[in-house]
Amino acid sequence: MPGSELFGAEERKEIEDVLGTGILFRYNHEGQRNNIWKARDFEAEVKKLTGARYAHAVSSGSTAVSAALAAAGVGAGDEVIVPPFTFIASVEAVLFSGGIPVFAEIDETLCLSAEGIEKAITPRTKAVLLVHMCGQMANMDEIIPVIRKHNLTLVEDAGQAFGSSYKGTSVGLFGKTGCYSFDFFKIATAGEGGVFVTNDESCYKLADTYSDHGHNHVGNVRGMEQHPVLGFNFRIGELHAGIGAAQTRKVPHIREVNRKYKQLLMKQLSGLPGVTFTSIPDPAGDSATFLNILLPDTATAKQTVENFNKTGVGGFNYWFTNMYHFINQWEHLKDLKAAAPLAIHLLGKPQDYNNLNLPKSQDVVGRLISFGIRCTWKESEVVELAGKIKNAIEQALSVKAYA
Numbered sequence: 001m002p003g004s005e006l007f008g009a010e011e012r013k014e015i016e017d018v019l020g021t022g023i024l025f026r027y028n029h030e031g032q033r034n035n036i037w038k039a040r041d042f043e044a045e046v047k048k049l050t051g052a053r054y055a056h057a058v059s060s061g062s063t064a065v066s067a068a069l070a071a072a073g074v075g076a077g078d079e080v081i082v083p084p085f086t087f088i089a090s091v092e093a094v095l096f097s098g099g100i101p102v103f104a105e106i107d108e109t110l111c112l113s114a115e116g117i118e119k120a121i122t123p124r125t126k127a128v129l130l131v132h133m134c135g136q137m138a139n140m141d142e143i144i145p146v147i148r149k150h151n152l153t154l155v156e157d158a159g160q161a162f163g164s165s166y167k168g169t170s171v172g173l174f175g176k177t178g179c180y181s182f183d184f185f186k187i188a189t190a191g192e193g194g195v196f197v198t199n200d201e202s203c204y205k206l207a208d209t210y211s212d213h214g215h216n217h218v219g220n221v222r223g224m225e226q227h228p229v230l231g232f233n234f235r236i237g238e239l240h241a242g243i244g245a246a247q248t249r250k251v252p253h254i255r256e257v258n259r260k261y262k263q264l265l266m267k268q269l270s271g272l273p274g275v276t277f278t279s280i281p282d283p284a285g286d287s288a289t290f291l292n293i294l295l296p297d298t299a300t301a302k303q304t305v306e307n308f309n310k311t312g313v314g315g316f317n318y319w320f321t322n323m324y325h326f327i328n329q330w331e332h333l334k335d336l337k338a339a340a341p342l343a344i345h346l347l348g349k350p351q352d353y354n355n356l357n358l359p360k361s362q363d364v365v366g367r368l369i370s371f372g373i374r375c376t377w378k379e380s381e382v383v384e385l386a387g388k389i390k391n392a393i394e395q396a397l398s399v400k401a402y403a
């Protein structure tokens, strides 16, 4: 999965370019920077890979979600439909924008379902924050008609789906705005970084301005630039941006290897009684960062995880008990424990967060085990891993049969 496996001469060259001029800042300093513009290069690479008309690099995937919400006009008091299975940054971004998260059901795509979205709509719903999980993609042919029918704003958090597409369009480009994360664990990393994307020029200008204290980036005297709106500092530095550019160039290779090993693992595990895989709406567009296995029920998944731990099998995620990816462990959110009051404290919870009724999401995430695909594996290691996975699952199923 992670691009961090492939650090090499390319990333080192980017760093040396930047240190050669000492201009770590992405704007201005034309006289000293020797025409080195790494944030612009990073944005150009992301546009090339995704086909986005506009891209703006920022400090993290989290700030990219915030910029995406702001640039789409989502803010104070707006209800935003979110999934209960996501990296918590998505929900935090809604809360810190002044928005009100409304949780809806996911399905076996691991993403919000059209049905889940439709059931969560109220007269106050402004937007849907669609999160493309585990390197896969949501079912856009089903979701888009619901968005249109109810006149909602679609914002996409493709934090962990950079390099994924649905029927030829990159995820992140179906909505008004979208974003990717380049943190240390993603398919391409900048160390820390994120990229906002859109095909809408006015959204791009807003994101660009919002992410830098309102600067409109016209002219070359920074202190004299116009500030059409208030903003904040979500800027990326040139060192991180250079790494992000080098890593983005490696994504086609990483994705190809990921797909090969994911296929191999699926082939080795297919036919195993009780084992299925998540639903991938467009298998040809899968970035294949994870092999996502579904067991028959939560008890079998938990027993399988126990067997993995006993036999020293690593490299997997059991999201159901993960503190940051699933709502069951988000007591701080359910009780609205914040450093200081947020809009939701004034406006109230739209749902009883402590008694949400999301049986489908509980079922799917309870049964899910995800293995991170490594692009530096050897084929023999993949076959060996498949054997170990098989043993652990077979044992879990037999424990269940005799219980």
Ligand SMILES: *Cc1c(COP(=O)(O)O)cnc(C)c1O
Residues within 6 Å of the ligand: 060, 061, 062, 063, 065, 086, 087, 089, 090, 131, 157, 158, 159, 160, 181, 182, 183, 192, 193, 194
């Ligand atoms: C990683 C991730 C983020 C946040 O990205 P950071 O770069 O770690 O801030 C947001 N949303 C999703 C779905 C993610 O996986």
